[in-house]
Amino acid sequence: MFNKILLAVDINDDAGAQRAADHGLELARMCGAELHVLNVVPDMGFNLVGSAFGPEHAKQVRTETETALRTWAEGAMPGAGIAGLHVSQGTVYDQIIRKADKLGADAIVVGAHRPELRDYLVGPNAARVVRHAKQAVLVVR
Template identity: 55%
Template sequence: MFKTILLAVDMNDLPESGHVAEAAVRMAQCEGATLHVINVIPGSGMAMVGSYLGPDQANVIKAEAAEKLTAWAAEAIPAEVLGELHVMQGTIYHEIIKMAQKVGADAIVVGANRPALKDYLVGPNAARVVRHAPQSVLVIR
């Protein structure tokens, strides 16, 4: 049913992402699917902040995140299901959906924390992925 799965992880919250990765790995193994992994670095927000940091700092942050993601994936994702690792920067839910389209994902696996009151009003990234993605989305708590 699923041939390509996109797993979204938060490298700043790896202890919480562990069970999400386990679910995605099991799903990929059962389906014989390839598992792509994405980590999105939130955008710098205001243009003024981005221009202050400069492109060199953004590249350093991205490189550090890619290194951390590679090390984590080597331990958490079996080689037989691992596709590509992707580190993007921007709006989290938008980058997840965009990457799912790019890799031809049939499903997206995301983690979700227990929602706070503000999340009911603003909406967490997982909820936005569910609302906007054309693929099936599995949300792991």
């Protein structure tokens, strides 16, 4: 059914990331698919804010996030045989879609929070991934 799956997790939400990981692992096992894991570091917002920290800060954040993702994956999915761990920085839903396209993923597994009023007006990342991705998307609550 699927050959390559992208599991997008927020490692700052342990429970939600674990639920998504459990479903992503099961789907990969059922399909005999390659599993890639992505964590996105959101943009800092205004360019003025980002420029105040400089390139060294961005590099440090990326390095720390890569280490944290590796540690999380070892604990949450021991022995899973993950094909790749990836860290991107930018708009969350956009980076998920870009990484899925770049990897040639057939499916995306993403966690979702319970919707709040503001989510109905703006739209959460999971909903945007569902609307814009070319791949099949499994949203895990």
